[in-house]
Amino acid sequence: MMSENVLRAARYPFLPETREFISRNIDLSLESLEKTGSEAALKRAVERVKNALIFKEVKVTALDELNYVREMLSFPIAIILVSMIMNEYVRRMYALGESRGAYRRMLNESDETLLYIGEKMGVGGVLDDENTIRVKIPTYLKLAYSFHAPHWKLVNRAVNNGYVSMGKTEYARLIQVEVNNYVYEKTLEPVPAGAVPDSFRRAADEIVGVWSRLETGKASRVPLREREDTPPCIGRIIRRMENGENASHFERLVVATFMIARSRNIDEIIEFFSKQPDYKYSVTKYQVEHLAGIRGGGKKYSVPSCRTMLTNGLCYPDEYCKGIKHPLRYGEKNVADEPRVP
Amino acid sequence: MLQTSLEFLKREFFKYYYENISRLVPPEPIRSREFGFFLEKGKGMFRHKCFNSLRDFHEFILNEIPLDIYVSAANYEDPCNRDMSEKKLVNAELFFDIDAESVAAVSEEESAWICQKCNQYGIGLRDGCPSCGAPTELVRLVSEKQLNVALRETEKLIHVLREDFGIAPENMRVFYSGNRGYHVHVNQEDFLNVTGEGRREIIDYLLIQGLDEKELLNFLKRGVSIGGVSLKGVKRRVYMRVLEKAGSVEKLKTSKRETVLKMLEGIVEELKVRIDPVVTIDMHRLMRMPESINSSSGMVKRRIRLEDLPSFKPLEEAIAFGDEETCLKVKIAPRFRLGGRTFGPFKDEEVELPAYAAVYIVCKGLGEYAGR
CATH class of the missing domain: 3.40.5 (Ribosomal Protein L9; domain 1)
Structure with a gap:
């Protein structure tokens, strides 16, 4: 029963046949998972993510392949773990690690297998003579535009009759991009909070531990929490205006666009501006509606960037401003200097 | 323009649209396209308009008699939404524009200048008014010579689209713009979803930008004949033309590197398809509606069948x-x-x-x- 196909499914667990194999042969109820070794699969899943974070490549040994049930199961579990962590960096690193590992393995495959994987991943190729594979131009453009080396530019490629020709290595590279996209998108799917067993939580914690150890001293990318707080630059203008100080035209624009962005309703905003010494209801209403895109060209104005605030002498940063470029991103990035204890 | 002139135009435009309304068929599905119009001289474009049926579209035209009519290259989920990102782009045709103005200069005897300040005018291209020195308004007539050059460019474009990009002739529609250019619309399933980045690559390919000349130069200097290199696409075309122009492989081998490089650059200039890049990159672009009147000339954006392209006479066949x-x-x-x-x-x-x-x-x- 252990055919070449099963090994292939274990080696490239993102292939649709892996999913089919799992749903056909493995009882996904918990007690049977115990028996088929879900604990082993979970362990291997953690290893996959750790591999990606530490070595930037998920390695699959011959032994892993022989343990094909564990291997196949470990991939969807790893995705669940990464989704649970909800961290953009971990997502990207995991996708990169899986796709890089797959790329290395693909280089050793026969033409037939390589083309098969490509086909299944939506990177259909046709084998030509002289060891070249051709790919449809739109497929090529979709995947190759992320490469910046001149030889990937379409103008430097062998283009003919709707196809781009390339060697096997380059073809595998294109598939890698698609694998990367696929894995990354999978990790964006939310995990229903109630459904996650404790063992998964512990596994995710373990990964976070590894990640923090790697990240110590580096600026962190984890969102602290969804802050509704007002950035200090805008808070300062608001406080001054509340005290009846006359704000400049630009300062008013900043406050109005900020309030619009935070979904305050127009009447509330006008009410706020009514404290201004030169307040006129009709003028304020007109201008606020204009900024909100209700009037004029229908264009909604955005809050000026940090750069613009700085230029206008209105930037008063605090520690939550670190690493952001826009006042609306305030508090989304963590304080950088705090050392992490694993 | 005087009111009487504008009324004259509107009368004539009405007659054309009344008789030819059935020729105005926007690309399907009509519901997912955005339309734009110039309704009055000197006023901005009336856009974000959409129609539920061909009948509604025709009714609108016969009621309003627009000066110019445009339709989006893109299909949208919500084409009438005024916010571009809220329109929700589904996909877009590839749209190419070859502007006669940028492929060949207009001649003195096909132009006129007008000074709005002191009401002087004359034939020729004059930037400043000879009596008061104010900047003039230049009027360039539709030049047959210019259009001929643009038509050759259009043929080049079609050749590359067919040979290299594998665009089937039935998915390609070629038009005379009605004024000073040619348009090519490509509606081929697999190319509809090519993103802006991808379209930029297609443009670079057509304009031969970012070509790795070193590789070609090395082949050329080593004296490799075309049979000896496995080149395809635009590189092959460039290579063959260099060999052709040089006369023999031997000559190239003995030429200076700079000489060959210069020759290569000259050939790139000759072979590139001079499309307007901005038009093709922009997936939200509005295209002039096929078979509608171009109010810069009063001629029609006329469809040209591929087989008629070599003999097409814009100044006779696009009369409305x-x-x-x-x-x-x-x-x-x-x-x-x-x-x-x-x-x-x-x-x-x-x-x-x-x-x-x-x-x-x-x-x-x-x-x-x-x-x-």
């Missing part, structure tokens, strides 16, 4: 109006050919012209309607 004699007060007009006849030159005279030529002069801002 009849030849009833029409009275015009012409300020200035260089000699021009239209509808197989030659007119002018005119200066400060009242002339009788066939309606199609009268519309042309009025659209170009060179004369005013003076009654039939």
Whole structure:
């Protein structure tokens, strides 16, 4: 029963046949998972993510392949773990690690297998003579535009009759991009909070531990929490205006666009501006509606960037401003200097 | 433009649309396209318009008699939404524009200058008014010579799209723009979803930008014949042309590296397809509606069948109006050919012209309607 196909499914667990194999042969109820070794699969899943974070490549040994049930199961579990962590960096690193590992393995495959994987991943190729594979131009453009080396530019490629020709290595590279996209998108799917067993939580914690150890001293990318707080630059203008100080035209624009962005309703905003010494209801209403895109060209104005605030002498940063470029991103990035204890 | 002239145009446009409305068929599905119109002279474009059916579209045109009609290259989920990102782009045709103006210079005798300040005018290209020195308004007539060059570019484009990009002839529609250019619309399933980045790559390919000349140069300097290199696509075309121009492989081998490089650059200039890059990159672009009138000339954006391309005569085949004699007060007009006849030159005279030529002069801002 252990055919070449099963090994292939274990080696490239993102292939649709892996999913089919799992749903056909493995009882996904918990007690049977115990028996088929879900604990082993979970362990291997953690290893996959750790591999990606530490070595930037998920390695699959011959032994892993022989343990094909564990291997196949470990991939969807790893995705669940990464989704649970909800961290953009971990997502990207995991996708990169899986796709890089797959790329290395693909280089050793026969033409037939390589083309098969490509086909299944939506990177259909046709084998030509002289060891070249051709790919449809739109497929090529979709995947190759992320490469910046001149030889990937379409103008430097062998283009003919709707196809781009390339060697096997380059073809595998294109598939890698698609694998990367696929894995990354999978990790964006939310995990229903109630459904996650404790063992998964512990596994995710373990990964976070590894990640923090790697990240110590580096600026962190984890969102602290969804802050509704007002950035200090805008808070300062608001406080001054509340005290009846006359704000400049630009300062008013900043406050109005900020309030619009935070979904305050127009009447509330006008009410706020009514404290201004030169307040006129009709003028304020007109201008606020204009900024909100209700009037004029229908264009909604955005809050000026940090750069613009700085230029206008209105930037008063605090520690939550670190690493952001826009006042609306305030508090989304963590304080950088705090050392992490694993 | 005087009110009487504008009314004359609207009457003539109405006659054209009334008779030819069935020729105005926007690409399917009509519900997912955005439409734009110029309704009045000098006013902004009325856009974000959409229609539920062909009938609604036709009714709108016959009611409003727009000066210009445009349709989006893109399909949207919500084409009438005024916010571009809220329109939700589904996909977009590939749209190419070859502008005669940028492929060949217009000649003196096909242009006129007008000084709005002191009301002087004359034939030729003059930036400043000779009597008051103010900047002039230049009017360039539709030049047959320029259009011929643009037509050759269009043929080049079609050749590359077919040979290299594998675009099937039935998915390619070629048009004379009605004024100074040609348009090519490509509606081939697999290319509809190519993103802006991908379109940029297609443009670079057509304009031969970012070509790795070193590789070609090395082949050339080693004296490899075309049979000896496995080149395809634009590189092959460049390589073959260099060999052809040099006469023999041997000659290239003994030439200086700089000489060959210069030759290579010259050939890139010759082989590139001179499309307007901005038009193709922009997936939200509005395209002039096929078979509608171009109000910069009064001619029609006319579909050209691929097999008719070599012999297409824009200044005869894109005429929209009849030849009833029409009275015009012409300020200035260089000699021009239209509808197989030659007119002018005119200066400060009242002339009788066939309606199609009268519309042309009025659209170009060179004369005013003076009654039939």
